[in-house]
Structure formats: structure tokens, C-alpha cells
Amino acid sequence: MKKKTYSHGTGKRKEAVAQVRIMPGSGTIIINGIPYEERFTFISHRQIIMKPLEVTETVGKYDVLVKVAGGGIAGQCDATAHGIARALLQEDEKYKPLLRQEGLLTRDSRAKERKKPGLKRARKAPQYTKR
Numbered sequence: 001m002k003k004k005t006y007s008h009g010t011g012k013r014k015e016a017v018a019q020v021r022i023m024p025g026s027g028t029i030i031i032n033g034i035p036y037e038e039r040f041t042f043i044s045h046r047q048i049i050m051k052p053l054e055v056t057e058t059v060g061k062y063d064v065l066v067k068v069a070g071g072g073i074a075g076q077c078d079a080t081a082h083g084i085a086r087a088l089l090q091e092d093e094k095y096k097p098l099l100r101q102e103g104l105l106t107r108d109s110r111a112k113e114r115k116k117p118g119l120k121r122a123r124k125a126p127q128y129t130k131r
Contacts, residue, residue, distance in 0.1 A: 005023055005024075006021045006022060006023040006065075007021070007022050007023075007087045007088070007090035007091040008020065008021055008087060008090065009022075009082075009083040009084065009085065009086030009087030009088070009089070009090060010083055010086065011078075011079040011080060011081065011082030011083025011084070011085070011086060011107075012079050012082060012107055013071065013075045013076075013078035013079040013082060013107075013108050014071045014072075014074075014075035014078075014079075014110075014111055014112070015070040015071040015075060015111075016068060016069070016070045016071030016072070016075035016076040016078070016079040017068070017069055017070055017079060018066055018067070018068040018076065018079035018080045018082070018083040019066070019067045019068075019083065020064065020065070020066050020080065020083030020084050020086070020087045021064070021065045021066075021087065022062040022063070022064050022065075022084065022087045022088065022091060023062065023063050023065075024061065024062060024063070025061075025062060025063030026060065026063060027059060027060035027061065027062065027063065028063050028064070029049065029063075029064040029066070030063075030064070030065050030066065031066040031068060031080065032066070032067060032068060036049055036066075040073065040077055042073075045073065045074070045077040048077050048078060048081050049077055049080050049081050049084070051081055051102065051104065052081055052084040052085040052088055052099060052102075052104050053084065053088075055095075055098050055099060055102050055104065056088055056095045056098055056099065058088065062088075062091075064084060064087075066080050066083065066084075068080055078108060081104060082104065082105075082107060082108075085099045085104035085105055086105065089105065
């Protein structure tokens with residue numbers, strides 16, 4: 001029987017779903033076949049993706065391979081971070097208190113509120129006219 005060489009984690013945020021595989025390596029992060037620096041151009045998004053690795057002090061120890069679909073850029077970057085945190089937890093259980101303390105294991109359940117009838121959006125009402 002072949003030994004499993006990677007750990008898997010699924011991350012979610014809004015409509016985005018990220019399937020993450022981490023394996024021992026040099027620290028490269030590939031998202032949908034593109035290096036993460038090219039996929040996420042904002043520095044804040046890159047910091048969010050790196051946070052699980054920085055908290056557990058595993059930057060440069062694991063190669064990260066991500067397939068992410070749905071949602072927008074912000075949702076995808078948060079879903080990726082959630083997936084990396086879950087995959088690290090599979091790799092070693094000792095990371096759990098560190099990741100939990102930073103809130104990286106909790107799925108952010110906030111989503112767009114549905115539109116209501118008679119309103120323009122979820123809560124925006126049409127402008128009132130007196131005459």
C-alpha cells in the first residue's frame with residue numbers, strides 16, 4: 001500500500017470553495033496553475049493566504065497546490081486560507097490551538113442577504129416622493 005504524500009483541506013467563504021493540498025517541499029504556492037503572487041495582486045490578499053503558514057511557522061516547509069472556484073477575489077483568498085489551515089491540521093494536530101486562536105479554522109458564514117420584494121436590494125427601499 002502506498003503512503004499518502006499530501007494532506008488535504010477544503011476551505012469555504014461566501015460562494016468560493018478552495019480545495020487545498022499541502023506536501024513537504026520548498027514553499028511554492030500554486031493557485032489554479034498560477035503562482036499566488038500573480039493570481040492575487042493585492043498585498044493584503046497575499047498576507048491572508050500566508051497567515052496560516054506564518055502562525056504555525058511552516059513558511060517554506062510545504063508546497064501548496066490549490067484549486068479554487070466560485071465567488072470573487074476576496075472570497076477566494078479567504079477560502080484558500082481556510083483550506084490551508086485545515087490541511088495543516090491534518091498534517092500535525094499540534095497546530096490546532098495556534099490556528100484556532102487566530103480564527104483560521106472557523107468558517108466565515110457571512111453571505112450576501114437575499115433581495116426582498118418591493119425593495120431595490122436586500123434593504124434599500126425606493127426613494128420616497130411627497131408629490
